[in-house]
Amino acid sequence: xxxxxxxxxxxxxxxxxxxxxxxxxxxxxxxxLFTLKSWNMIxxxxxxxxxxxxxxxxxxxTLLKTSPLxxxxxxxxxxxxxxxxxxxxxxxxxxxxxxxxxxxxxxxLLLGHRYSRYVVSSVAIIVLGALVAGSRDFSFDLxxxxxxxxxxxxxxxxxxxxxxxxxxxxxxxxxLMWCNGMICAxxxxxxxxxxxxxGRALSFPQLQAIDFQLVVLASxxxxxxxxxxxxxxxxxxxxxxxxxCGNLKDLLTVVLGWIWFGGLPFDLVNVLGQFLxxxxxxxxxxxxxxxx
Numbered sequence: 001x002x003x004x005x006x007x008x009x010x011x012x013x014x015x016x017x018x019x020x021x022x023x024x025x026x027x028x029x030x031x032x033l034f035t036l037k038s039w040n041m042i043x044x045x046x047x048x049x050x051x052x053x054x055x056x057x058x059x060x061x062t063l064l065k066t067s068p069l070x071x072x073x074x075x076x077x078x079x080x081x082x083x084x085x086x087x088x089x090x091x092x093x094x095x096x097x098x099x100x101x102x103x104x105x106x107x108x109l110l111l112g113h114r115y116s117r118y119v120v121s122s123v124a125i126i127v128l129g130a131l132v133a134g135s136r137d138f139s140f141d142l143x144x145x146x147x148x149x150x151x152x153x154x155x156x157x158x159x160x161x162x163x164x165x166x167x168x169x170x171x172x173x174x175x176l177m178w179c180n181g182m183i184c185a186x187x188x189x190x191x192x193x194x195x196x197x198x199g200r201a202l203s204f205p206q207l208q209a210i211d212f213q214l215v216v217l218a219s220x221x222x223x224x225x226x227x228x229x230x231x232x233x234x235x236x237x238x239x240x241x242x243x244x245c246g247n248l249k250d251l252l253t254v255v256l257g258w259i260w261f262g263g264l265p266f267d268l269v270n271v272l273g274q275f276l277x278x279x280x281x282x283x284x285x286x287x288x289x290x291x292x
Contacts, residue, residue: 002219003092005215005219005222006021006081009212009215009216009219010081010084013206013215015201016197016200016201016204017192017198017204018078019078019188019197020192020201021081021219022078023185023188023189024216025220025224026180026185028220028221029177029220029223029227030177030181030182030185032224033174034178036174043174043175044058044172044178045171045175058171058175058178058179058182062170062171062175063182063183065165066165066171066183068161068165069158069161069164069165069176069180070179070182070184072154072158072161073161074180074184074187074188075154076151076158077184078188079150079154080151080155082147082151083144083148083150087141087145094130094133094134094270094273094274095148095152096151097133097277098130098152099155099156099243099246101127102152102155102156103156103159103240103243104120104123104240106153106239107156107238110164111160115240119240119287121283122244122280122281123244123280123284125276125277125283126276126277126280127280128280129273129276129279129280130273131273132269132270132276133269133270133271133272133273133274133276133277134270135269159230159239159242159243162176162239163238166231166234166235167235173228173231173232174228177228177231241288244284244285245281
């Protein structure tokens with residue numbers, strides 16, 4: 001649903017400032033976290049008895065320690081928002097399935113994780129499905145495809161960084177999200193001002209339209225819950241598990257993308273590729289449950 005609302009804001013409404021939406025998502029997320037923290041509904045430390053925050057804020061040393069995660073998140077969000085604009089939703093979803101390959105590589109390089117041949121085989125099936133599904137896309141856009149592939153790389157790095165700092169920083173998912181916003185929001189604010197995006201956003205003709213505002217509000221709300229579940233799943237399981245779990249929701253994304261935004265006509269080869277990807281995800285889940 002987040003992809004749908006982001007696509008609606010950037011394409012259907014023609015909002016030209018993807019980074020401004022990313023900035024709004026960060027501001028809304030940290031505003032909600034601060035409110036919940038002030039009401040003692042959440043804490044930022046893993047141990048409920050020991051809260052690492054000081055007067056509602058994470059200590060400066062902890063912010064510095066988690067800064068690599070914050071910058072990985074910033075690049076992940078910026079490139080991810082830009083990648084949605086360049087291709088149709090079904091093709092975007094298809095290309096994003098190749099993230100599992102990059103995650104497998106990045107986990108090995110950054111975390112030293114090795115997987116069994118069964119898991120590697122399931123990843124190969126998912127990638128094969130993505131290639132099959134995209135083989136009949138006649139609206140080939142090299143620039144759009146390149147941005148999506150770059151988004152896959154930044155996603156893999158981001159998830160591997162979550163896994164690393166989620167286990168070593170002493171912060172829970174809420175604390176890690178807070179650090180991301182505290183570091184990334186000021187950086188992104190400066191960037192949007194210098195690049196002129198903030199000015200273009202303020203002069204956007206439909207800025208006062210209630211329907212557009214509702215779309216952006218929905219985007220910010222969904223981004224908060226999505227980021228929380230990504231942090232939680234990646235920390236408790238692994239970056240590769242998070243990536244493959246994300247593939248399971250793609251059937252809904254593809255169907256809604258075709259209905260709402262169009263792009264690809266119905267094609268049996270594309271459907272076959274999608275089911276190959278889902279099958280690979282199922283094999284991976286079976287291997288993990290069986291400990292293979």
